Amino acid sequence: MQTAITNPxxxxxxxxxxxxxxxxxxLLLTPPLLWFGVVYLGSLFALLWQSFYTFDDFSMAVTNxxxxxxxxxxxxxxxxxxxxxxxxxxxxxxxxCACIGFPIAYYMxxxxxxxxxxxxxxxxxxxxxxxxxxxxxxxxxxxxxxxxLYWLFNHLGLTGALNAALxxxxxxxxxLATSNLGRFIVFTYIWLPFMILPIQAALERVPTNLLxxxxxxxxxxxxxxxxxxxxxxxxxxVAGSIFTFSLTLGDYIIPQLIGPSGLYxxxxxxxxxxxxxxxxxxxxxTVVPIVLxxxxxxxxxxxxxxxxx
Amino acid sequence: xxxxxxxxxxxxxxxxxxxxxxxxxLTKIGAGEGKLDVVAWPGYLENGASDKKYDWVTGFExxxxxxxxxxxxxxxxxxxxxxxKGGYDLVTASGDASLRLVAGKKVxxxxxxxxxxxxxxxxxxxxxxxxxxxxxxxxxxxxxxxNVLMYNTTVFKTAPASWATVFEAQNLPDGKPNKGxxxxxxxxxxxxxxxxYLMTKNPALGIKDPxxxxxxxxxxxxxxxxxxxxxxxxxxxxxxxQMTDFKKEGVVASSAWPYQVNALKTEKQAIASTIPTEGxxxxxxxxMLAADAKHPNCAYKWLEHSLAPATQxxxxxxxxxxxxxxxxxxxxxxGGSDFCTDNGFTRYEQIKFWRTPxxxxxxKEGCVPYSRWTKDYISIMGGR
Numbered sequence: 001m002q003t004a005i006t007n008p009x010x011x012x013x014x015x016x017x018x019x020x021x022x023x024x025x026x027l028l029l030t031p032p033l034l035w036f037g038v039v040y041l042g043s044l045f046a047l048l049w050q051s052f053y054t055f056d057d058f059s060m061a062v063t064n065x066x067x068x069x070x071x072x073x074x075x076x077x078x079x080x081x082x083x084x085x086x087x088x089x090x091x092x093x094x095x096x097c098a099c100i101g102f103p104i105a106y107y108m109x110x111x112x113x114x115x116x117x118x119x120x121x122x123x124x125x126x127x128x129x130x131x132x133x134x135x136x137x138x139x140x141x142x143x144x145x146x147x148x149l150y151w152l153f154n155h156l157g158l159t160g161a162l163n164a165a166l167x168x169x170x171x172x173x174x175x176l177a178t179s180n181l182g183r184f185i186v187f188t189y190i191w192l193p194f195m196i197l198p199i200q201a202a203l204e205r206v207p208t209n210l211l212x213x214x215x216x217x218x219x220x221x222x223x224x225x226x227x228x229x230x231x232x233x234x235x236x237x238v239a240g241s242i243f244t245f246s247l248t249l250g251d252y253i254i255p256q257l258i259g260p261s262g263l264y265x266x267x268x269x270x271x272x273x274x275x276x277x278x279x280x281x282x283x284x285x286t287v288v289p290i291v292l293x294x295x296x297x298x299x300x301x302x303x304x305x306x307x308x309x
Numbered sequence: 310x311x312x313x314x315x316x317x318x319x320x321x322x323x324x325x326x327x328x329x330x331x332x333x334x335l336t337k338i339g340a341g342e343g344k345l346d347v348v349a350w351p352g353y354l355e356n357g358a359s360d361k362k363y364d365w366v367t368g369f370e371x372x373x374x375x376x377x378x379x380x381x382x383x384x385x386x387x388x389x390x391x392x393x394k395g396g397y398d399l400v401t402a403s404g405d406a407s408l409r410l411v412a413g414k415k416v417x418x419x420x421x422x423x424x425x426x427x428x429x430x431x432x433x434x435x436x437x438x439x440x441x442x443x444x445x446x447x448x449x450x451x452x453x454x455x456n457v458l459m460y461n462t463t464v465f466k467t468a469p470a471s472w473a474t475v476f477e478a479q480n481l482p483d484g485k486p487n488k489g490x491x492x493x494x495x496x497x498x499x500x501x502x503x504x505x506y507l508m509t510k511n512p513a514l515g516i517k518d519p520x521x522x523x524x525x526x527x528x529x530x531x532x533x534x535x536x537x538x539x540x541x542x543x544x545x546x547x548x549x550x551q552m553t554d555f556k557k558e559g560v561v562a563s564s565a566w567p568y569q570v571n572a573l574k575t576e577k578q579a580i581a582s583t584i585p586t587e588g589x590x591x592x593x594x595x596x597m598l599a600a601d602a603k604h605p606n607c608a609y610k611w612l613e614h615s616l617a618p619a620t621q622x623x624x625x626x627x628x629x630x631x632x633x634x635x636x637x638x639x640x641x642x643x644g645g646s647d648f649c650t651d652n653g654f655t656r657y658e659q660i661k662f663w664r665t666p667x668x669x670x671x672x673k674e675g676c677v678p679y680s681r682w683t684k685d686y687i688s689i690m691g692g693r
Contacts (some may be wrong), residue, residue, distance in 0.1 A: 057668075057680045078688040085691075140550055144557035174489040175558055178543045261495065261544040262691035271683065277386075278680065 051283035062279055070284035079268075083288055086265045089180070090248035090292075093187045094195075097244045098237055100188070101195035108196075109203040124193045132190065136257050139186045143177040143258065150176065173260050183259030190254070191247050195240035202236025231304075238305040245296060249289040265289060335605050338423055341375045342604040345611055348391045348400040350594070351381045352628045353451070362643040363627045365620040373614075375607035392416070398602040399611060401451050403592045404439035404663040405498060411440075411447050416597040418445035423609050426616035429634045433657065439664055440595040448597035449612045452621075454630035455591040455653045455660050456494075456502065457582035459565035459573075461555065468583035472506040474562050476537050481561065488540050492554065492563035495544035497679065497686040498663055501590050502564060503537070504530045505661055509587045519590065519661050521670040527677045534689050544690055548572075555580060567629030567652050588659030594630075625652065 017024050054065040073079060108120045127135060142148055153162045166172040166179055173179025206229060214224040252266030263271065265285055272282035300306070347354060354377065357364030366377050380397065382388040385406035392400050392415045402410055410416045421427040427435070427449065434450040441447070460469055464483045473479065475491045493499060504519035507530060514526050522530060542560050545551040548569050554560040555569075556578060565582065573580040596615055602608050614620060618640045621632035626642040631654045638649035649655070670676035 055680075057678060078684070078691060078693055081691050081693065082687075137549065140553055141557065144553055145559050146557040174542050177554075177558060256546050257550055261538075261541070263687055268687070271687065278683075 047283055048287060049283075050279050051281075051287060053280040055278045055280045062277070070280045071287075073281060074284055074288065079285075082263050082265060082268050085262055086249055087292060089184065089187065089264075090245045092184055093191060093248045094241045094244045096184070096188045097192050097195035098199075098241060101192060101199055101240065102237070105196050105200040105203055108200055110208075124196055127189075128193055133253065135190065136186065136254055139182075139189070140177060140257055143175075143182045143185070145175050145177075147177075177258060178260055180259055183254060186254055186258050187248055187251070191244040194243035194247065195237075198239040198243070199233060199236045202233045202239075206232045234305045238300045242293065242296070246289060246293055249292060335420055335423060335609060338609045339606050341373045341607045341610060343374055343376060343607070344378070345375045345399070345604050345607040346378045346380070346397045347611070348380050348382055348388055348397050350401055350628070351383070353381075353401050353594075353624060354379045355623065355627060360627075363623050365614075365617075365623045369611065369614045373607065373610045375604070375610060377611070389413075389415075392599065395599070395601060396603075398599055398604050398608040400597050400599065401594045402448070402597050403594050405592075405665045407439045407448065407595050407597060408442070408665055410597060411442050415600055416447050417600045417602075418447055419449060419598060419612065421446055421449075424449060424612050424616070426613055426634070429616060429636060431633050431635050431657075434593065434633050437593060437595075437662070439593060439662065440597070448595035449615060450633040451594045451596045451615055452624055452628065452630040452633060453591060453593035453657075453660070453662070454567055454628075455584055455589045455656065456564050457567060457570060457589060457653070458585055459555070459563055459570050459580060459582045461561040462579040462581050464561045465581075468581065469562065469585060471585045472502070472587050473510070474585075475540075475564065476503065476506055476533060478536075478540055487562070489542050490559055490561045491540055492543060492545045492551065492560055493534075493537055493541050494564050495546040495690065497682040498590075499564070500530055500534065500682050500686060501661065501663070501666075503533050505590060506587050507533060518671070520664045520666045521672055521676045522666070523672050523674050523676060531685055531689065534686075538689055538692065571629045571651075584653055584656050584659060588656075588661065589653075591660035591662050593662045622648070625649070631657075 017027075050062075051070050052066045052068070054063045054067045054069065055061075056063060074083065104120070108117055112120060144150070150159075150162075153159050162176070165181065166174075166176065171179060171181040171184070173181070176182045210228055210232075211224055214228045215221070219227065250266050252264065252270050255264040255267050265288055269282045269285045272278040272285065352359075354366055355363045356366035356370075356377070366379075369375070370377055380391060382391055385403050388400055388402055389406050389409055391397065392402075392410055393413065400410070400416070402416075407416075430450055434453070436446070437450065440450070458469060458472065458474065460474075464481055466482060474481070474487065475493065479487055481487050481490070494502070500522075501519040504516055504522055504526070507514055507526075508516045508519065511529065514529055516522065516526050542554065542558065545554070545563060545565075548566070551560075551563065551565065552569055552573055555563075555573060556576075567582065570580060570582040596612060598605070598608050598612070616634055618632075618634060618637040621634050621637040622640045622642045624630060625632045625637070626644050626646055626648045629648075629652055631649060631652050632638065635654075638654060642648050653660075666676060666679045666682055668675055668678040
């Protein structure tokens, strides 16, 4: 049912807007743009602005004097350690997620029946319905020395191999739960769905006849993969890797609960902000992932990752 | 930025306009306002919801008509930030937060004349430096407890006598080395634990107070902690993870809170705790009154109630802490345990209570401040 506008003010208002599309558009877009600009970007810039404030080590107070000292501090050996530690983990996790995720996504799209697809979707999403904290705590038990992984290795007679792996300098540690290897496993587990779903979406969009054409023209499967499929799917892989990369860079729960004791960017921000109120250095640290992601996107763009978009 | 400015303006406005109203503390307790908002550690204000036996809030509400709302905080820093936000009447602050609250003018001095039970408070705590500033008491002591050495009783048939168990490379009573089987606490305040150990081990350093270290003493403490790093299984951060580590990861000794010890004992694990000969660090919590408390009368009524033996005993047994009213030790606890013995009440003299290390201290050369403790401890945990 249509009701005529009876209110004279509303009517004159709607008459004014008639055939003035720009005004109409502006009115429609202003609220969401305000939200985006003020709440979203505004708070981000307010935070970043704090990174130029001065933190006085003696009074442990923040003053409004502007300085670049916090950024200089980032290159301090301890802090550089933290950045490199986080960055290398993020890269490793991203590569592992891509290597594991691609075949799964490929199978889902190309070979899975409707039932199988449904199963895969549920299997992927199911862990995401459980709380992230609960999953991480569960992993502390799975990885512990009396946990199921050690039990499994023991029964397979592979305890020696596991201990040898834990002796390795970078990935090793006292036990699985306190090693970088353990932390890497948990990170890969937690972020894997964020890699598979975008790759799967990208694969769905690749027309099958392109692949058939490629093989009709004499390309070997490997060639078809490299020259046809991969270039078309790369935007999906990049999208997924942005998730896994940035989520690992910013995470502060897993590094607290699993793995060796060195801080990550996330835990460092938490400590600086929390225990001593050094908001400026915490803010400077938050700039690091932003810069790293920008560098990563620039590299991806250069490599032609977005050409197919 | 803008919010900061607004906060600043509001704060200045308050200081100018209302400063005089808050400068004088209450002189007489009037009728309750019907409501009380408290920031507290989990387990500090129990109303019987967790366990019917442990309830020291419901009675107070009935008696005074003040409905108690508790906002629990997990860390001292969370407490400080909640109090900075405002809207609460009381906070149960530990020594590493209380002076920050006083310095930030978030809490007001207490008129002890309005808290009759003040006289029953342990005389050693009445003027403790973490709540007494310039002769004024910024709160009423609530509970205290030690950071104990928790150990596995199948490995240690007798309690380890020294913190050396977790600081120096050595073979444990079962003949195997301690490397990879001990833990240290993942917080800069743990530097004080190492300093405390060095007080006895190396008297030549002249450490008088583990929270007041000059450069030379500080360097020696860091050296010890770097050595400890090579021995640690990991730095514990989370009580649940530490309990898993003792149960399933082969960790046999670590600094811990009575909370984990009690919890593991309840699970019938082979766990006990001790305060070694060097003594221990500990915490002492104070119920502090917010500078802008909206319900001061209810707050004062609670301060009095918080010192009642029944309250003190309930918290002590439930939380694993010690009462600040010594006579409460003789009161029977709801669970019937000998909580004062269990939680180390008689070891008061050996406890060095948590304080935020500050640059200005009793040493004439000055001390290393907490910000540097934080920075250096992060390096040490990262293996530098």
